[in-house]
Amino acid sequence: MSEVRVGIIGCGRISDLHARGYLANERASIAATCDSDAALARSKAGAWGAEKSYSEYRELLADPGIDAVDIITPQRFHEEIALAAMAAGKHVSIQKPMTVSMDSADRIAEAAARSSRVTRLFENYVFYPPLVLAKRLIDDGAIGEPTSMRIKFVSGSSGGWDVPASAWGWRSDEHRKGFGMQTFDHGHHMWSVAWFLMGEVEKVTSWIDSVDGSIDCPAVIMWKYKGAPKYGVCDYSHSLEMHVPSDYYANDEWFEVTGSKGILLVARCTGRICEGAPVRVFRDDAWTEYRDIDSDWAAGFKGATDNFVEAIRGGAPAMLSVDQGREILRMDLAIRASSDLRREISLDGFRDGP
DSSP: OOOEEEEEEOOSTTHHHHHHHHHTOTTEEEEEEEOSSHHHHHHHHHHHTOSEEESSHHHHHTOTTOOEEEEOSOGGGHHHHHHHHHHTTOEEEEESSOOSSHHHHHHHHHHHHHOSSOEEEEOGGGGOHHHHHHHHHHHTTTTSSEEEEEEEEEEEEEOSSOOOHHHHHHHHHHHHTTOOIIIIIIHHHHHHHHHHHHOOEEEEEEEEOOSSSSSOOSEEEEEEETTSSOEEEEEEEEEEEEEOOBSSSSEEEEEEEEESSEEEEEOOSSBOOSOSOSEEEEETTEEEEEOSSOOOTHHHHHHHHHHHHHHHTTSSOOSSBHHHHHHHHHHHHHHHHHHHHTSOEEOTTOOOOO
């Protein structure tokens, strides 16, 4: 295959970063766009150099010139579109979270197992260069045996790019159905990082509240890793009067992993609240700073799109795989259930979902 011709289904705000990744890859092109807003689909097609635009995804799937699709719609539509795309013989990338229930995830996984094409879950955080470096340093023993992880998420009232009301509209609808825009939708990023850096999770417990009746913050989520006394905690805050310096959404995250010999810090992600080196390691009474690394949040999208293209070409395993994505979803749903039920939830065999 000389070039992977991609159709983007869903042209909301985040699609711009997906598109940037494909446009920067000489082995890929954006051949078509699709959105229920036909004018938006046409506009994005023009901006990205796509030859065609559609307002109905089945029309795009019927196009023999499309090799692969990137599904970037609200979560409740993922299963329907992904199954149709696999049936049409397309390679499939599904925006995180994979879907909204374990039954739905199982149906996607079963279809993917029957397909001869690549199906994977799009997760840009595991390709964000500071976190990729953090993973390599941990695996190389830079902080000894990791024992605990802390994640901080904070959002503000202003900062970042202009997000259209429609983008918040579907998230508010999901929130009313119990899928928090921070702890579930954005949470998938956090739980993917927890898995990526330290391994599989055994159980979770959570407290999820709201500072304004709409955004699911403040919240505290804790988890235990499998097979050892290793733990993680993530706290969410929404500051009603704070401006967040960011080129993207008005939020930021930082990550801390403590090991038997030291501490590793990833100082920023979506925004730019914390100054200084993006990655630092404390060991042997001294800090080592890693400054020569791309800490632009968009870099993770390029890594994720590159991975999809290379997986299609047979040059790399797809990440997240469908099975990996399903397990992150299981944790995501268990966190929601723990807060609702006010008890610890074991992930082994967990099935709850709408």
